Amino acid sequence: MKDHLNWGIIGPGTIARAFAGGLHHSKTGRLTAIASRNPRPALAEHFPGIPCYDGYQALLDDAAIDAVYIATPHTEHAEWAVKCARAGKHVLVEKPITITADEARTVYAEAEQAGVFMGEAYMYRLHPMTQKLIDLVRDGAVGEVRMIRSSFGFDIGDAGPEHRLLNAGLAGGGILDVGGYPVSMARLIAGASAGRDFLDPVSLSGSGRIGATGVDEWAAAILTFENGIVAEVACSVQVNQDNVLWIMGSEGRIAVSDFWFAGGREGGTATINLYDRDGNHTALPFTDDGWLYAYEADAVHAAIASGGTGFSAPGMSRAESIANMEVMDQWRQAIDLRFPFEG
Structure with missing residues (x-):
């Protein structure tokens, strides 16, 4: 190699x-x-x-x-x-x-x-801050995880029906473009709390708005996991959201703003906010100088060099990638979203 x-x-x-x-x-x-x-x-x-x-x-x-x-x-x-x-x-x-x-x-x-x-x-999966978050959950930083709240949403404004995010013929809309982020995060944290790489929800209920161009402009879903964790996930291409990750447990909460980009695409410092059950706050700075998308490329090389044909955890393995798409299929089905080429 x-x-x-x-x-x-x-x-x-x-x-x-x-x-x-x-x-x-x-x-x-x-x-x-x-x-x-x-x-x-x-x-x-x-x-x-x-x-x-x-x-x-x-x-x-x-x-x-x-x-x-x-x-x-x-x-x-x-x-x-x-x-x-x-x-x-x-x-x-x-x-x-x-x-x-x-x-x-x-x-x-x-x-x-x-x-x-x-x-x-999913570039955030290969950034070292993701492993830090997994470690916090597994080490009991918030006790028993009970709820997760995660979103990725923005407003592209009046971009027109030909814009790829509003074009049903190009499979636009929030669920496929950015909905996979909060879904994959919820599955990751639910799995970490159970000592596994990921968990799949045992049930999903969803709602959303399908706009005039035939794509989901905003959508939300509730995922319930076998260990009792309930996750609220949301996405949008026509609504600005706070994009804060919340992990709520029996002994406290974790909050991270704009987790998807860690400290920035070109490196920097992010803050993991930890609150105990009494509301006392501890800021945990996480500084890393690596470029966000460089981690993806290096992880591909590392996998190939070790004889692998896919990412290992916390990257999206073959099994997890397929399972994540199954959840997104369910979410689209829940809001009756089908694209023209799907019949």
Whole structure:
């Protein structure tokens, strides 16, 4: 195993630029090429000095590319993940890995058959602050965990029906774009409290608003776990939310603002707020200079170097990734959300 991976990026949008920045600061990743169906000259400003292929297949045909980051609209994730695997490339797919759990099973099966890495890019899972939070829960910082509250929501304003987040044909809306964050967090903390990597809810009830363009503009769900934990999760693309993670237990509470980005995309300091049962507050600063998206790239390399084909905990393993999509399937079903291409 060589000491670095040559990366290619399919779909050079905003999240691709963030990942490219992470690669630049990673220990094991090098951005070698990008691919676009519309290779505009302006792309050179965002990816200076990086070759740009005209079309995605051309990047897959480049033997120098070891791994591919897929940052296309959601509806193309499954197709290109399969094509990458069949081309012998390791694959990191921006969340959601697919539209449905069934598609996720297919994608992972293709990767297994090809013997390549396949992972879903929930970047917060690979940041060391996530492990710190798990340790606090397992060490009884709040006693027995009883409730979790987690949200990821923002308001894109009047972006128009063609914007990917409001376009039903591109599987837009809050649940698929950012709903997986609070769902995966609730499952992670419920699992940590039980000494496991994750737990799946035994029941889900959900509600939400489906707007004029046919996507969920805001939605919420209640997840109940076998150990009695109840989680409130919420997401939105047309409502600004506080995006504070709350973990509430028998002996206290934990609160973390904007947990998804830790101390910042380029490193920094975040604060884990711990309250005892009497309301006394202890601030636990967490400082880390690593770039958020660099951790993803380095975790992919580490997995491959150890002979693995997927992330290990607290990253999203194959089993957890599929299970997370099952919960999102249930959430969409609860609010009767189907996209035009689903019939």
